[in-house]
Amino acid sequence: MTALQVALLGYGTVGKGVYQTIHQHQARIRKLLGREVKVAAVLVKDLSKHELPDQEVILTDQFSDILGIEHIDVVIDAIVGVEPGFTYLQEAIKKGCHVITANKEMFAYHSSTLQNLAAEHGVTVGFEATVAGGIPIIQTLKKLLNANKVQSLQGILNGTSNFILTKMREEQLSFSEALTLAQQLGYAEADPANDIEGHDAFYKAVILSEVLFGEQPVWEDTVREGIAEITIDQIDYFHSLGLRFKHVASLEKAADAIKCSVKPVLVSSSHPLYQVENVQNAINIEADIVGSISLQGPGAGMFPTASAIIEDLIHIDDKEYIPCFDEELSPVSSATASVWVILGKSAIIDLPDSVSIIRKIGDTAWLVEATEDSISAVKELPCFQLLGSVDQIPKVEKVY
Numbered sequence: 227m228t229a230l231q232v233a234l235l236g237y238g239t240v241g242k243g244v245y246q247t248i249h250q251h252q253a254r255i256r257k258l259l260g261r262e263v264k265v266a267a268v269l270v271k272d273l274s275k276h277e278l279p280d281q282e283v284i285l286t287d288q289f290s291d292i293l294g295i296e297h298i299d300v301v302i303d304a305i306v307g308v309e310p311g312f313t314y315l316q317e318a319i320k321k322g323c324h325v326i327t328a329n330k331e332m333f334a335y336h337s338s339t340l341q342n343l344a345a346e347h348g349v350t351v352g353f354e355a356t357v358a359g360g361i362p363i364i365q366t367l368k369k370l371l372n373a374n375k376v377q378s379l380q381g382i383l384n385g386t387s388n389f390i391l392t393k394m395r396e397e398q399l400s401f402s403e404a405l406t407l408a409q410q411l412g413y414a415e416a417d418p419a420n421d422i423e424g425h426d427a428f429y430k431a432v433i434l435s436e437v438l439f440g441e442q443p444v445w446e447d448t449v450r451e452g453i454a455e456i457t458i459d460q461i462d463y464f465h466s467l468g469l470r471f472k473h474v475a476s477l478e479k480a481a482d483a484i485k486c487s488v489k490p491v492l493v494s495s496s497h498p499l500y501q502v503e504n505v506q507n508a509i510n511i512e513a514d515i516v517g518s519i520s521l522q523g524p525g526a527g528m529f530p531t532a533s534a535i536i537e538d539l540i541h542i543d544d545k546e547y548i549p550c551f552d553e554e555l556s557p558v559s560s561a562t563a564s565v566w567v568i569l570g571k572s573a574i575i576d577l578p579d580s581v582s583i584i585r586k587i588g589d590t591a592w593l594v595e596a597t598e599d600s601i602s603a604v605k606e607l608p609c610f611q612l613l614g615s616v617d618q619i620p621k622v623e624k625v626y
């Protein structure tokens with residue numbers, strides 16, 4: 227059988243990982259696919275920076291050279307930014323190629339256009355690598371949790387933010403020291419805004435929402451906050467109460483809308499995300515038959531991301547899955563209350579009626595119940611949503 231011909235867009239961290247993985251794991255891939263996989267061409271931006279190990283592979287800076295190759299089966303997108311990736315993948319699909327992408331920003335904007343176009347042309351779109359690197363969350367949701375209705379999902383989807391929060395707590399680093407360390411270790415970009423302002427986790431949440439619910443949340447209605455405002459004093463104080471800060475993306479289909487938020491929250495030790503440290507990612511799923519499931523693993527990096535892409539490649543010809551989206555999955559409305567911690571004063575005053583105090587949990591911290599809207603009215607005091615049980619949090623005897 228003829229080899230499966232692949233074109234690789236991008237030869238950076240991810241592109242090199244894919245190239246090497248195809249070569250190093252050829253025997254196993256051949257066994258699984260029934261034929262060899264060959265990288266036919268690689269597209270880069272700056273030719274002068276690159277030399278490929280195999281001289282037979284075309285190295286080009288022109289996408290037209292890729293389209294001009296007589297037979298390409300799969301185009302793998304490992305470049306950055308919404309464009310030119312979106313245009314290139316549309317062109318590839320129109321030419322009859324399957325496509326696989328790691329580019330979450332582009333896919334968050336254009337997933338439905340690409341998937342509809344692919345369906346028209348009888349090809350598939352793999353996007354496992356767009357969310358949580360090596361964790362096989364997309365295939366799990368699409369293929370292994372079909373009878374289950376997934377009611378909600380919470381995930382640590384940005385390894386850089388998780389690394390910074392972990393180092394601030396464990397090594398008493400300031401936010402900027404922890405960020406510098408993340409950059410020195412290659413976890414954060416030179417411009418880290420995408421990671422620390424929550425954009426990266428937001429794109430991933432949007433992609434997960436489409437897989438789970440068949441639609442995206444309204445972007446403007448999503449709470450998107452990064453971690454730059456978290457101070458070492460806050461981290462220490464909550465640590466003394468047994469709580470950890472985590473940057474968490476949450477999704478839930480409520481009766482009236484998809485609830486989506488990406489923000490720093492406090493997590494108690496009973497919650498699966500409490501133990502997820504450093505650059506690890508994790509996703510906790512609540513489904514109606516199985517209950518609670520957590521997947522944890524490396525959320526980025528050369529080989530974890532290549533792993534996700536190669537698994538998509540192996541399944542490129544799988545029969546199309548039939549999504550089953552329910553009109554309404556959860557009886558909750560977007561106005562359902564959650565538990566929050568307000569960091570305030572020793573005596574709490576002037577809370578709106580819609581915020582009810584549960585109890586005091588430290589000298590200056592209060593556990594309250596409120597909706598997202600009500601809590602946003604408590605502007606003058608830092609408020610953080612709490613995930614996990616509150617039973618382990620010590621009671622403060624002397625109450626207000």
Ligand SMILES: NC(=O)c1ccc[n+]([C@@H]2O[C@H](COP(=O)([O-])OP(=O)(O)OC[C@H]3O[C@@H](n4cnc5c(N)ncnc54)[C@H](OP(=O)(O)O)[C@@H]3O)[C@@H](O)[C@H]2O)c1
Nearest residue numbers: 236237238239240270271272304305306328329526527531
């Ligand atoms: N790094 C990760 O761990 C990770 C994990 C999951 C998803 N992703 C996603 O995967 C994609 C690639 O990430 P990366 O970390 O591999 O980035 P990277 O190291 O910066 O590499 C990007 C590659 O794309 C090429 N490129 C950029 N713009 C191009 C253009 N206009 N035309 C042709 N080639 C172009 C660059 O060419 P030159 O080398 O010539 O400049 C480079 O080879 C991104 O969308 C990222 O969000 C990354």
